Amino acid sequence: MSGLYVHIPFCESKCGYCDFYSIKRYKDSDFASDFIKSVVDEITQKAYLFKNQTVDTIYFGGGTPSILPLEQLERIYKAIADNYNLSSSLSPLSSLECTLEINPEHATDEYFSDLQRLGFVNRLSTGFQSMTDDGLKYLGRRHTVDDNLRYLRLCDKYGFSNYSVDYIFGYEILTADEIERAFQFLIGEGVPHISAYSLGIEDNTPFMLKLRKGQIHKMDDDFYLSQFLQIHNLLESNGYNHYEISNYSLPGCHSRHNSNYWESVPYLGFGPSAHSFYDGTRSWNARKLSDYQQQISNHELYAEHEILSEDDLFNEYIMLRLRTRQGIDIEYLTLHFAKYVSHFYKILRRKEMLGFFNVNDRYVNLNLNGIFISDHIISEFFV
Numbered sequence: 500m501s502g503l504y505v506h507i508p509f510c511e512s513k514c515g516y517c518d519f520y521s522i523k524r525y526k527d528s529d530f531a532s533d534f535i536k537s538v539v540d541e542i543t544q545k546a547y548l549f550k551n552q553t554v555d556t557i558y559f560g561g562g563t564p565s566i567l568p569l570e571q572l573e574r575i576y577k578a579i580a581d582n583y584n585l586s587s588s589l590s591p592l593s594s595l596e597c598t599l600e601i602n603p604e605h606a607t608d609e610y611f612s613d614l615q616r617l618g619f620v621n622r623l624s625t626g627f628q629s630m631t632d633d634g635l636k637y638l639g640r641r642h643t644v645d646d647n648l649r650y651l652r653l654c655d656k657y658g659f660s661n662y663s664v665d666y667i668f669g670y671e672i673l674t675a676d677e678i679e680r681a682f683q684f685l686i687g688e689g690v691p692h693i694s695a696y697s698l699g700i701e702d703n704t705p706f707m708l709k710l711r712k713g714q715i716h717k718m719d720d721d722f723y724l725s726q727f728l729q730i731h732n733l734l735e736s737n738g739y740n741h742y743e744i745s746n747y748s749l750p751g752c753h754s755r756h757n758s759n760y761w762e763s764v765p766y767l768g769f770g771p772s773a774h775s776f777y778d779g780t781r782s783w784n785a786r787k788l789s790d791y792q793q794q795i796s797n798h799e800l801y802a803e804h805e806i807l808s809e810d811d812l813f814n815e816y817i818m819l820r821l822r823t824r825q826g827i828d829i830e831y832l833t834l835h836f837a838k839y840v841s842h843f844y845k846i847l848r849r850k851e852m853l854g855f856f857n858v859n860d861r862y863v864n865l866n867l868n869g870i871f872i873s874d875h876i877i878s879e880f881f882v
């Protein structure tokens with residue numbers, strides 16, 4: 500099993516909270532087709548790395564992949580299909596999962612009809628982020644609640660039953676009533692997968708500037724916790740499985756692509772700033788588009804890379820697995836990281852760790868109190 504990620508670095512504008520690298524020049528068609536050419540070249544150049552792998556997930560993310568014409572994304576897909584062994588299993592659980600991120604404002608009849616006709620995408624992901632126009636405006640999004648509603652109608656009309664919706668909580672104008680209304684609606688619509696993220700205010704974002712000017716305010720931990728618990732309880736009591744810190748799914752609808760990351764499955768990332776992980780090596784493409792294009796025309800596999808030591812691999816296992824609801828598999832830990840087992844239990848038994856874990860014979864995972872401060876807890880285990 501392995502995965503491929505394609506990063507499309509174009510956005511129409513910058514959302515208030517976003518610190519991803521993105522650029523606006525996509526409307527220049529030469530510029531966009533030069534970019535596609537670089538990605539296709541990269542896909543071809545790296546194929547030998549995965550000659551013994553079967554690819555079972557592909558993810559088109561960004562940025563905003565849906566601002567490019569679908570035919571350009573199809574060119575990328577065809578380059579992948581021509582150069583990699585794609586899973587052809589008939590089982591829906593192991594056949595190829597190909598996800599495309601679509602912004603709600605791009606959801607039109609024409610777009611969905613083209614998607615259906617081209618046929619290479621079978622899972623969609625979109626950022627609703629809020630179910631009120633005031634919330635969307637606060638977050639600096641370009642779309643409206645009507646766009647969200649149209650997106651849901653189109654998924655239904657064109658038979659895209661496997662899709663995910665992102666929602667942001669933890670900001671000053673979001674109330675408990677609004678959360679209740681939003682989630683009752685999404686649950687009632689049968690949205691199969693929901694990712695709920697707390698708002699972070701990162702450096703170099705429009706929000707950080709506003710925070711410094713006193714135009715917005717950061718909320719305290721109790722506020723975040725109460726909104727997280729409200730969302731969690733609404734989703735879990737309605738049949739959603741909380742399978743990762745921010746991710747909830749109806750049975751069989753989890754993101755296989757992201758789950759592969761948490762299982763340390765090898766993956767290749769294409770496009771500026773994309774990461775790859777294979778053969779114990781983590782690597783990064785150049786972040787800036789022009790540097791990335793130079794990297795590919797020089798046939799360089801990466802801009803930077805790191806060969807993970809045994810300690811790194813242990814830290815990585817802890818970090819990825821404690822994000823998941825299943826958690827650390829003690830049998831796996833003993834088999835693959837035997838020399839770290841006593842260290843792991845020493846930290847786990849510390850007084851300050853009491854109350855943050857569920858522990859049984861086979862698995863150790865974070866409970867709801869632990870999930871809320873997971874970054875802090877996870878780093879305690881690092882060697």
Ligand code: SF4
Nearest residue numbers: 510513514517561562
């Ligand atoms: S949140 Fe998405 S759409 Fe908004 S700027 Fe970031 S990448 Fe672009």
